[in-house]
Amino acid sequence: MTESTRQVSVDLGERRYPIHIGRGLLARRDLLDEAVSARQVLVVSNEVVAPLYLHTLQEALGDRRFAAVTLRDGEQEKQLAAMLPVFDELLVQGFGRDCQIIALGGGVIGDLAGFVAATYQRGVAFIQVPTTLLAMVDSSVGGKTGVNHPRGKNMIGAFHQPRAVIADLDVLDTLPDRELRAGMAEVIKYALLGDREFLVWLEDHLDAALARDGDTLAHIVERSCRNKAAIVAADERETGQRALLNLGHTFGHAIEAARGYGDWLHGEAIAAGMCMAAELSARAGWIDDADCARATALIARAGLPTRPPGDIGPERFREFMARDKKNRAGELRLVLLRGLGDAVVTADYPEAALTATLEAASHG
Ligand code: NAD
Numbered sequence: 001m002t003e004s005t006r007q008v009s010v011d012l013g014e015r016r017y018p019i020h021i022g023r024g025l026l027a028r029r030d031l032l033d034e035a036v037s038a039r040q041v042l043v044v045s046n047e048v049v050a051p052l053y054l055h056t057l058q059e060a061l062g063d064r065r066f067a068a069v070t071l072r073d074g075e076q077e078k079q080l081a082a083m084l085p086v087f088d089e090l091l092v093q094g095f096g097r098d099c100q101i102i103a104l105g106g107g108v109i110g111d112l113a114g115f116v117a118a119t120y121q122r123g124v125a126f127i128q129v130p131t132t133l134l135a136m137v138d139s140s141v142g143g144k145t146g147v148n149h150p151r152g153k154n155m156i157g158a159f160h161q162p163r164a165v166i167a168d169l170d171v172l173d174t175l176p177d178r179e180l181r182a183g184m185a186e187v188i189k190y191a192l193l194g195d196r197e198f199l200v201w202l203e204d205h206l207d208a209a210l211a212r213d214g215d216t217l218a219h220i221v222e223r224s225c226r227n228k229a230a231i232v233a234a235d236e237r238e239t240g241q242r243a244l245l246n247l248g249h250t251f252g253h254a255i256e257a258a259r260g261y262g263d264w265l266h267g268e269a270i271a272a273g274m275c276m277a278a279e280l281s282a283r284a285g286w287i288d289d290a291d292c293a294r295a296t297a298l299i300a301r302a303g304l305p306t307r308p309p310g311d312i313g314p315e316r317f318r319e320f321m322a323r324d325k326k327n328r329a330g331e332l333r334l335v336l337l338r339g340l341g342d343a344v345v346t347a348d349y350p351e352a353a354l355t356a357t358l359e360a361a362s363h364g
C-alpha cells in the first residue's frame with residue numbers, strides 16, 4: 001500500500017471488503033491480484049469509459065482469461081435488455097461460477113454489472129471500479145445492484161456486495177464538470193443526513209472540490225465512503241437506518257422517471273429532491289427557515305438545481321412516489337430533516353406540508 005492510498009473497510013463480517021482510494025490504482029497489479037482471485041474475468045464498461053481506461057485495467061489484470069463488453073452510454077441503458085449482451089458474452093466465453101465480473105464505469109455500469117453478477121449462474125463475484133465521483137462516493141459501495149423499469153427507478157435488482165472497490169482518483173480528470181457536480185449532490189447528502197461537521201467542512205472546501213483539488217477530492221471520497229460504510233455495516237438490507245441514504249431520493253426518483261431517464265442526471269434530481277425534503281421539513285416546523293436556506297444554498301453553490309422541473313405537477317409526483325421502495329402498507333415514507341446533519345425516515349409528517357411542497361414545486 002503506498003502512502004497516498006487511503007482505505008475504508010465495509011465491515012460485513014466474512015463478506016467484509018475494502019474500498020481503495022488513491023491515484024494510479026487502475027494500473028496497480030498488486031491491488032488487482034488481491035481483489036481478483038479468478039482466472040476468468042469479464043469487464044463491463046461503456047462506450048465512453050472503455051476507450052479511456054479499459055486498456056490500463058486489462059494490462060494490470062495480467063495473464064488472466066479476459067473478456068469485455070462495452071455497452072452504450074446513458075441512464076436509459078440501465079434496463080433489463082442491456083444485460084443480455086453481458087450474459088451472452090459470459091456464455092460464449094464459457095465462463096463458470098468461478099469467474100469474476102469487473103464493473104468499470106459510473107453508477108449505471110456498476111448497478112447493471114453488479115446485477116448481472118448477482119444473477120449469472122445464481123451469483124458470481126464482482127469488483128467495482130467506479131469512474132465517476134457519484135459512483136466513488138455512493139453507488140459502488142453497499143451492494144445495491146439493479147436496473148430501472150419505465151414505471152420506476154431501480155425497480156428490479158438484488159443486494160450483492162462487491163469483493164472490493166477500487167477508486168482511482170486519476171480517472172476524475174476526464175469527468176465532465178456537470179457529472180462532477182452531480183456527484184457532489186450525494187456528497188452533500190451525507191453531510192445533511194448525519195454528518196454536520198462534514199457540512200461545515202464542505203461549506204469551506206466546496207470551491208476547491210469543484211476546482212478538482214486533489215487532496216480535497218480524496219478527503220471527500222474517503223469521508224463519504226466512511227459515512228456510507230458505517231450505515232451499510234449496521235443495516236445491509238435496509239430494514240432501518242440505511243433508508244436515510246435516500247434523503248432527496250423519493251422526490252428525485254420521481255423527477256427522473258417523470259422526465260424520462262437521462263434527461264436530468266441522477267445527482268441533479270437528488271439535489272432538487274433534497275431541497276424539497278428540506279422545504280417540507282421547514283413547512284412541518286422541524287427545521288427553521290434559515291437551516292432550509294443554508295442547505296439549499298450549498299446545493300446551489302455546487303451548481304445543482306434547487307427546484308424540480310415545473311411541469312411535473314403534484315399528481316404525477318404522487319404517482320411515482322407511490323411506487324417508492326420505502327413505502328409500507330401503502331404509506332408514503334420520506335427521509336426528512338429534524339436538523340442539519342440529523343435525518344429521519346418517517347410517514348409521520350403533516351400531509352398539508354407535503355401537499356404545499358408539491359404544489360410549490362409545480363409552479364417552477
Ligand atoms: P453514469 O454511470 O451514467 O456516468 C455519468 C456519465 O459519465 C456517463 O456519460 C459516463 O459514460 C461518463 N463517465 C463515467 N466515468 C467517466 C470518466 N472517468 N471520464 C469521462 N466520462 C465518464 O452516472 P453516475 O452519476 O455515475 O451514476 C448514476 C447511477 O447510479 C443512477 O442510475 C443511480 O440510480 C445509480 N446509483 C446507485 C446507487 C447504489 O447504491 N447502487 C447509489 C447512487 C446512485
Ligand code: GLY
Nearest residue numbers: 142144242245246
Ligand atoms: N444509495 C442508497 C443506498 O445505497 O442505500
